[in-house]
Amino acid sequence: MITDRVNQIARRVPNWLVYILGISPAGWFLYLGLTGGLGAEPIKSLEHELGEFALKLLIAGLCITPLRKHLGVNLIKFRRAIGVLAFTYVFSHLLVWLVLDVQIVSQIWADILKRPYITVGMVGFVLMIPLVVTSNNLSVRKLGVRWRKLHKLTYGIAFVGALHFVMVAKGIQIEPISYMLVVIGLLALRVPKKTLPLQR
Incomplete structure (x- = not known):
């Protein structure tokens, strides 16, 4: 069966390869930024690309349980790597905003307090910290x-990340709304189904 074949291949893939493949886009985004490949506002574009890829990784992490439950595809061994990579991209996204975009410390704090989309983004980042700290066997x-x-904070983090993207877009845009719908759909799959009582 195809599922068995996929599981066999997954078992042979080392986790270190997932880390290498996962971090590679960050290098590509940085290269584009340095060579003018990110357009007229490279800092904003780099910030966006890093944040969007972080959201993609969060969604990939949410997919693992439904894939195993509904299709029998077992990718559970990669969940930790995907989570750590997602945090890495969120942290990089934040660093670009702090160091390259805003730069002024007083302005950073003002933006966090006064701009709701930044407040939401910071909440997501803070929620990720205890998860990455405890992402080890010990x-x-x-x-x-x-x-x-x-x-299980991952569920809230993914939702907050998608909400942050929708709010940043400032208006009805298909891409961020699509991400939000995907996240909501994946979270809905985790809601336990109520079993109806047997009728006599």
């Missing part, structure tokens, strides 16, 4: 069941 052993509960 934390899994120490926290036990609490680790699983903690990492």
Whole structure:
């Protein structure tokens, strides 16, 4: 079966390869920025590309459980790598905004407080910190069941990330709304179905 073949291939793929492939686009975006390939506003474009790719990785992470549950495709071994990469891109997105875009410390704090889309983005970033800190085997052993509960923050983070993208767009645009709908759909798949009582 195709599913068995996919699972066999996945088992042979080392996690380090996922990290290399996952971080490669960041280098490409940086190259485009330095060579004029990101248009007239390279800093804004770099900021956008990094943020959008982070959202794609969050969505990829949300896909893993439904793929296993509904299609039998087991990519669970890559979930940690995808999560760490998503945080890396979010952090890079934030750094570009802080260091290259705003630059003025007082303005940064003012923007966080006064601009809702930035406030939402910062909430998502802060929520990711405990997840990346506990993305190791020691934390899994120490926290036990609490680790699983903690990492359910991923659902909220993905939603907040999609909301941030919609708010940044400032108006009805197909791309950010499409991301939001995908995230909502993937979250809806996780809602437990109520079983109807048997009729006698």
